[in-house]
Amino acid sequence: MPSTEPSPALPTALAALVTLVALAVGLTLPDVDLRLGLGHRSALTHSLLPALLPLVWRQRAAACGIAAGVGVHLAADCFPRRMIGYATVKLPLLGALSPLESYAWLALNAAAALLLAAWCARRLHAPLARALVGVAALAAALRYLWHDPGGWPVLALVGAATVAVVRGRSSSRARGGGGPKG
Ligand SMILES: [Zn+2]
Numbered sequence: 001m002p003s004t005e006p007s008p009a010l011p012t013a014l015a016a017l018v019t020l021v022a023l024a025v026g027l028t029l030p031d032v033d034l035r036l037g038l039g040h041r042s043a044l045t046h047s048l049l050p051a052l053l054p055l056v057w058r059q060r061a062a063a064c065g066i067a068a069g070v071g072v073h074l075a076a077d078c079f080p081r082r083m084i085g086y087a088t089v090k091l092p093l094l095g096a097l098s099p100l101e102s103y104a105w106l107a108l109n110a111a112a113a114l115l116l117a118a119w120c121a122r123r124l125h126a127p128l129a130r131a132l133v134g135v136a137a138l139a140a141a142l143r144y145l146w147h148d149p150g151g152w153p154v155l156a157l158v159g160a161a162t163v164a165v166v167r168g169r170s171s172s173r174a175r176g177g178g179g180p181k182g
Pocket of ligand 1 (some may be wrong): 030041046073077091
């Protein structure tokens, strides 16, 4: 019998590709509510739900990308010009959430989606593929945020957090690594 065992490189590359395509889809996926007649900023699409569905079918690579894309989209949606009318989240049957509830809904679901994406990426992708997917995801996210009016505050927040982390790391390294030399 000839061996039909697949080489591990192919599924790895395929999983990375699926994640990237899913990310591109996930970035704009929440706004399909406009076409589905769900009412804009439907809680069904502006939530973790679109990322959980592929998990139900054990499509972790797809879930990973969709979670990342939806997370970025929801983070940008946290910064409308005013959180009224169109911008608030609409629950099926129950109607619009208040502005405060809408902020909380979008922020919590954005954080949950990004955490799910990071968790899936850790479990799914080897370090090299993870790094490549991470860079591509970052580029796609920056491009989306750059073109979205709500994206600029997110970029500012991410920039500030990055500076804080880098500073914290370099100062702790200076403290911890500064043993006697020579
Ligand atoms: Zn949206």
